[in-house]
Amino acid sequence: MQKPNDIRAVLEAIENGSRFLVAAHARPDGDAIGSMLACGMILQQLGKQVDIVSRDRVPVIYRHLPCVDTIRATDTIGGEYDAVILLECDGIARTGLRGLEGRFTINIDHHFSGKLFANINWIENDACAVAAMIYELAMLAGVRITPEMATCLYIAVLTDTGSFCYAGTDARAFDIAADLVRHGAHPATIAYNVYFSNPTSKMRLLGAALSSLQREGRLAWMSVTQHDMHRTAAAEEDCEGLVNYAIGIDGIDVAVLLRELADGRIRLSLRSKGEINVASIAERFGGGGHSHASGCTIDGPLPAATARIHDLLRECLRMQPAAGATRS
Ligand SMILES: [Mn+2]
Numbered sequence: 334m335q336k337p338n339d340i341r342a343v344l345e346a347i348e349n350g351s352r353f354l355v356a357a358h359a360r361p362d363g364d365a366i367g368s369m370l371a372c373g374m375i376l377q378q379l380g381k382q383v384d385i386v387s388r389d390r391v392p393v394i395y396r397h398l399p400c401v402d403t404i405r406a407t408d409t410i411g412g413e414y415d416a417v418i419l420l421e422c423d424g425i426a427r428t429g430l431r432g433l434e435g436r437f438t439i440n441i442d443h444h445f446s447g448k449l450f451a452n453i454n455w456i457e458n459d460a461c462a463v464a465a466m467i468y469e470l471a472m473l474a475g476v477r478i479t480p481e482m483a484t485c486l487y488i489a490v491l492t493d494t495g496s497f498c499y500a501g502t503d504a505r506a507f508d509i510a511a512d513l514v515r516h517g518a519h520p521a522t523i524a525y526n527v528y529f530s531n532p533t534s535k536m537r538l539l540g541a542a543l544s545s546l547q548r549e550g551r552l553a554w555m556s557v558t559q560h561d562m563h564r565t566a567a568a569e570e571d572c573e574g575l576v577n578y579a580i581g582i583d584g585i586d587v588a589v590l591l592r593e594l595a596d597g598r599i600r601l602s603l604r605s606k607g608e609i610n611v612a613s614i615a616e617r618f619g620g621g622g623h624s625h626a627s628g629c630t631i632d633g634p635l636p637a638a639t640a641r642i643h644d645l646l647r648e649c650l651r652m653q654p655a656a657g658a659t660r661s
Pocket residue numbers: 364365421443462463493
């Protein structure tokens with residue numbers, strides 16, 4: 334059985350190579366985008382050649398980030414690289430990219446569902462964001478934290494901690510955020526770009542999702558159909574964060590957003606604010622994530638998928654006491 338590596342092994346591999354590819358998971362979020370960009374900046378400062386790729390386009394709310402145009406949208410990787418740095422992936426399949434097989438890979442991840450699939454695996458389950466690990470890497474490498482790098486890392490920490498709300502938000506998260514502000518990240522500007530610049534389609538889709546909201550005891554769920562997506566002219570990224578409105582309800586411990594995909598399968602976004610570990614639920618269906626936030630894709634149609642996830646979550650909730658009851 335392969336053992337996990339540490340930050341030193343990652344830096345050593347970087348120092349020994351000259352050409353790198355940086356990628357994260359398909360449907361990149363703020364942590365994936367910000368961390369890829371910052372990682373690229375670190376490599377460049379170290380005099381390395383770096384390509385950053387994503388299968389899916391950068392969501393609108395992250396398109397103002399410095400150097401964001403250096404992220405190349407592609408689904409196939411050619412060319413020679415000394416190493417491929419994969420952020421927040423539990424396997425090369427998670428990138429949605431073809432052409433990564435057989436390459437030397439460096440896995441940097443902070444997910445509960447993190448796996449030792451790469452040649453070098455640096456996994457920190459208690460890091461508030463993969464950006465916190467990239468920040469550590471920058472420190473160890475002795476590179477300068479530029480205002481551009483600080484902005485990318487800050488947006489990643491901000492979004493991955495749910496605006497400093499999630500369970501992983503500790504003093505370290507604030508220490509890093511404070512240092513990034515000292516190095517030129519502007520919290521108000523970044524918050525404006527991320528939280529007050531939503532496309533209209535996202536708000537219309539939110540309306541559709543909220544009108545489907547149902548609850549049963551400590552469980553809440555919402556759904557978005559292909560029809561909803563079309564009539565609101567929504568993009569896939571507009572679904573990001575919708576589930577948080579359901580977990581935001583008093584007395585709800587677990588929330589699910591079920592989204593019908595174009596191929597008829599159903600994408601689940603799971604949230605927990607109780608003791609239920611939704612990463613382990615998502616893993617049963619080939620997905621993953623964190624104990625409080627996870628995702629996976631299951632077979633449709635929507636009513637069957639809803640019934641299936643309900644049965645499972647009802648069972649989990651039956652075996653767990655209500656949130657707060659077990660907290661000290
Ligand atoms: Mn993350």
